[in-house]
Amino acid sequence: MSSKKALAKRNGNGGHAPIQKKSASESHALDFGKAWDYAPAPESPDHVKLKSRYELFIGGKWVKPQSKKYFETISPSTEQKIADIAEADAADVDAAVVAARKAHDKYWAKMPGAERAKYIFRIARALQEKARELAIVESMDGGKPIKESRDVDVPLAAAHFFYHAGWADKLDYAFHGRRARPLGVAGQIIPWNFPLLMAAWKLAPALACGNTVVLKPAETTPLTALLLGQIIEEAELPPGVVNIITGAGATGAALVAHPDVNKIAFTGSTEIGKRIQRSLAGSNKKLTLELGGKAANIIFADAPIDQAVEGIIKGIYFNQGHVCCAGSRLLVEESVHDIVVRKLRDRMATLRLGDPLDKNTDVGAINSKMQLQKIKELVKIGEDEGGDRFSAPCPIPQKGYWFAPTFFTGVAQSSRIAREEIFGPVLSILTFRTPDEAVEKANNTMYGLSAGIWTDKGAKIFWLAQKLKAGVIWGNTYNKFDPSSPFGGYKESGFGREGGRQGLSAYVELE
Amino acid sequence: MTLQVQVQSKKQFGAPAYFNPASPPVDQVAIEERVAALAKRSIKKASKVAGLRLSVAMMDLTTLEGKDTAGKVRQMCQKALLPLDSDPSIGPVAAVCVYPNLVTVAKKALKGSTVKVASVATAFPSGQSPLPIKLDDVRRAVEFGADEIDMVIDRGAMLAGDYRKVFDEIAATKEACGAAHLKVILETGELGSLDTVRKASEIGIAAGGDFIKTSTGKIVPAATPQVTLVMLEAIRDHFYATGNKIGMKPAGGIRTAKQALHYLVIVKETLGDAWLTPDLFRFGASTLLNDVLMQLEKERTGFYQANEDFSKD
Numbered sequence: 100m101s102s103k104k105a106l107a108k109r110n111g112n113g114g115h116a117p118i119q120k121k122s123a124s125e126s127h128a129l130d131f132g133k134a135w136d137y138a139p140a141p142e143s144p145d146h147v148k149l150k151s152r153y154e155l156f157i158g159g160k161w162v163k164p165q166s167k168k169y170f171e172t173i174s175p176s177t178e179q180k181i182a183d184i185a186e187a188d189a190a191d192v193d194a195a196v197v198a199a200r201k202a203h204d205k206y207w208a209k210m211p212g213a214e215r216a217k218y219i220f221r222i223a224r225a226l227q228e229k230a231r232e233l234a235i236v237e238s239m240d241g242g243k244p245i246k247e248s249r250d251v252d253v254p255l256a257a258a259h260f261f262y263h264a265g266w267a268d269k270l271d272y273a274f275h276g277r278r279a280r281p282l283g284v285a286g287q288i289i290p291w292n293f294p295l296l297m298a299a300w301k302l303a304p305a306l307a308c309g310n311t312v313v314l315k316p317a318e319t320t321p322l323t324a325l326l327l328g329q330i331i332e333e334a335e336l337p338p339g340v341v342n343i344i345t346g347a348g349a350t351g352a353a354l355v356a357h358p359d360v361n362k363i364a365f366t367g368s369t370e371i372g373k374r375i376q377r378s379l380a381g382s383n384k385k386l387t388l389e390l391g392g393k394a395a396n397i398i399f400a401d402a403p404i405d406q407a408v409e410g411i412i413k414g415i416y417f418n419q420g421h422v423c424c425a426g427s428r429l430l431v432e433e434s435v436h437d438i439v440v441r442k443l444r445d446r447m448a449t450l451r452l453g454d455p456l457d458k459n460t461d462v463g464a465i466n467s468k469m470q471l472q473k474i475k476e477l478v479k480i481g482e483d484e485g486g487d488r489f490s491a492p493c494p495i496p497q498k499g500y501w502f503a504p505t506f507f508t509g510v511a512q513s514s515r516i517a518r519e520e521i522f523g524p525v526l527s528i529l530t531f532r533t534p535d536e537a538v539e540k541a542n543n544t545m546y547g548l549s550a551g552i553w554t555d556k557g558a559k560i561f562w563l564a565q566k567l568k569a570g571v572i573w574g575n576t577y578n579k580f581d582p583s584s585p586f587g588g589y590k591e592s593g594f595g596r597e598g599g600r601q602g603l604s605a606y607v608e609l610e
Numbered sequence: 611m612t613l614q615v616q617v618q619s620k621k622q623f624g625a626p627a628y629f630n631p632a633s634p635p636v637d638q639v640a641i642e643e644r645v646a647a648l649a650k651r652s653i654k655k656a657s658k659v660a661g662l663r664l665s666v667a668m669m670d671l672t673t674l675e676g677k678d679t680a681g682k683v684r685q686m687c688q689k690a691l692l693p694l695d696s697d698p699s700i701g702p703v704a705a706v707c708v709y710p711n712l713v714t715v716a717k718k719a720l721k722g723s724t725v726k727v728a729s730v731a732t733a734f735p736s737g738q739s740p741l742p743i744k745l746d747d748v749r750r751a752v753e754f755g756a757d758e759i760d761m762v763i764d765r766g767a768m769l770a771g772d773y774r775k776v777f778d779e780i781a782a783t784k785e786a787c788g789a790a791h792l793k794v795i796l797e798t799g800e801l802g803s804l805d806t807v808r809k810a811s812e813i814g815i816a817a818g819g820d821f822i823k824t825s826t827g828k829i830v831p832a833a834t835p836q837v838t839l840v841m842l843e844a845i846r847d848h849f850y851a852t853g854n855k856i857g858m859k860p861a862g863g864i865r866t867a868k869q870a871l872h873y874l875v876i877v878k879e880t881l882g883d884a885w886l887t888p889d890l891f892r893f894g895a896s897t898l899l900n901d902v903l904m905q906l907e908k909e910r911t912g913f914y915q916a917n918e919d920f921s922k923d
Contacts, residue, residue, distance in 0.1 A: 575639070
């Protein structure tokens with residue numbers, strides 16, 4: 100055989116460069132084994148000083164709950180108890196709202212914006228100083244990998260305080276000649292997926308605009324919000340400007356129902372969001388809701404495929420898929436479906452699931468037993484409905500709540516796993532043939548929080564962005580956040596925006 | 611000879627006048643994010659030692675200077691065989707890389723060992739000479755005993771869009787190599803964009819390169835994690851399509867053990883176990899070896915040794 104012939108044989112397709120098509124034979128498998136593996140690299144929690152019991156932060160003091168009740172917060176990766184947390188009942192909620200009202204009237208609303216800014220800057224700097232401790236606690240309490248809490252949650256939380264501190268003395272210029280006045284007392288209820296970051300998203304704009312706050316963190320992840328309470332105490336904010344009450348649904352319901360609250364901001368499930376909106380009907384309270392999502396991540400054949408595969412990973416397996424804007428519905432142009440799936444499978448073989456405190460962990464623990472149950476149920480439904488399941492071949496630890504990164508192919512638009520939010524590391528893959536079909540399928544959902552577009556053509560991104568009914572649209576990237584960029588949804592993903600000038604407007608009355 | 615090759619390849623590939631091999635687009639922002647994420651892998655203890663030892667075994671110890679002499683090359687070969695006299699279990703390196711004139715010296719110094727002799731050729735480093743001269747350069751280096759030939763592509767032709775010329779020269783060089791392995795240097799520092807790097811990779815692979823290599827070491831920037839990832843992705847697509855494994859050699863600018871480990875992480879997580887071998891991955895470097903040895907000694911003894919404790923050649 101001449102060397103030319105040998106070459107043509109080697110190159111498989113007549114010597115031309117390989118074309119990315121589904122003709123790619125699947126017999127050539129990559130092996131992501133342990134020829135050279137990483138040693139465990141756990142972040143040491145030794146210097147983190149947690150108390151065994153946390154009280155309520157009301158009126159600048161740590162007070163025992165009038166309910167006299169406590170609940171446990173555990174680490175979802177070990178199922179071990181970390182601390183006892185006070186459970187606030189209606190009387191505790193009332194005390195917190197009274198403290199917030201007093202702080203609003205006496206100090207915070209009257210204070211010049213430049214003075215408020217100093218306090219908010221102080222919180223931001225303290226978050227940076229305690230970044231390592233906060234990241235470790237976030238990973239212990241919530242199960243997310245330390246690389247995410249270290250590189251995303253904590254720095255972004257600090258960034259939100261920095262950004263909004265800057266607005267505090269410029270509010271008169273934020274709304275085109277109209278004067279902004281604070282609303283009063285804001286009741287804020289935040290979810291368990293980004294505990295500290297969501298606290299920052301809620302607190303920073305409220306404080307910058309002169310409101311005082313009663314904040315209720317989620318019952319499975321109260322610790323970083325309580326550490327933030329300590330930071331606020333150390334920053335010497337006037338007593339009652341920020342009150343932190345812990346508890347489950349009943350505590351939140353009491354806060355929503357309290358007559359002296361001027362505004363409710365809620366991030367969480369669509370179901371609870373609807374309940375809140377119903378209960379507020381006829382009241383004078385303002386409301387913003389940031390709820391669920393079932394975002395389409397759309398990959399065109401002309402996309403940079405390898406980078407798009409990274410975008411899929413980032414879109415759905417970031418934070419175990421506990422992300423309201425997760426790219427949980429992958430829409431792939433049919434001509435590249437097979438190669439995308441193949442590359443995705445190989446990429447998933449490199450994901451490292453395990454100890455959230457290990458710096459090399461990519462996928463941490465599922466936040467709670469309840470959530471794990473819900474994920475398992477929906478995955479079962481996906482299987483029953485005939486979807487083809489693939490789960491990453493990663494070993495699962497004995498203790499704790501875990502779910503291997505998973506995707507389904509052959510999913511129909513009508514499947515429940517294509518319609519319902521799973522809020523876990525589970526991706527549904529669908530195909531489309533034309534850009535119009537991509538738009539139609541992407542919008543065929545009750546949600547409208549976010550979407551991703553992957554194509555090498557800028558014009559296509561703009562064309563699609565105009566047609567997609569989603570609050571946030573990413574072009575050739577996914578899950579990018581910035582305090583100056585408003586975030587929020589359409590339809591059952593809620594209303595109101597957080598971040599940017601739009602986010603400020605949710606916390607002011609305009610004159 | 612030249613003419614013959616061109617006619618052959620035209621016959622082979624059906625030769626439309628305009629030849630532009632398919633290459634998928636590359637998103638530079640996402641590439642940078644990916645290599646940055648991979649740089650955060652924490653490599654410690656046993657994993658660090660194993661990675662560093664592997665780096666030594668993957669090294670093409672290089673000297674490519676006008677002032678190179680037989681004495682210098684002999685000393686480097688000695689270092690290639692036994693990088694650290696206090697620990698003979700480290701090494702030898704994969705190959706030494708020299709100019710054609712010094713191949714016979716290296717060959718003699720390395721006789722009986724596993725260390726290969728690589729020679730740069732094809733009017734290295736610019737490649738700006740007529741093809742017959744470049745091919746003659748290759749044939750002579752092979753005659754002198756080179757096991758591997760590191761050629762340079764015609765970057766001028768690449769940037770001018772004359773992809774056929776780039777392809778044909780590589781194919782002709784491959785033929786001139788005979789049994790010697792061919793590494794195709796893209797000189798990514800002169801290609802200007804990752805899209806062009808990707809296209810050059812496709813051409814280098816399709817035209818017969820056994821390895822694709824980033825740089826000559828004479829241009830800044832030389833190897834970067836970004837271009838390396840793009841080239842590894844081209845190798846991966848070729849493997850998916852054909853099952854054939856093409857090697858990768860980042861060269862130039864890799865000076866520290868930490869950088870070397872970063873490259874290994876990129877290989878491990880892009881192509882997997884099969885590529886974690888000197889047969890398919892090499893580092894082209896002159897000063898990297900001593901930093902790796904210093905880190906290995908630090909892991910062994912618990913202390914950093916002085917620079918002077920490591921032989922320069």
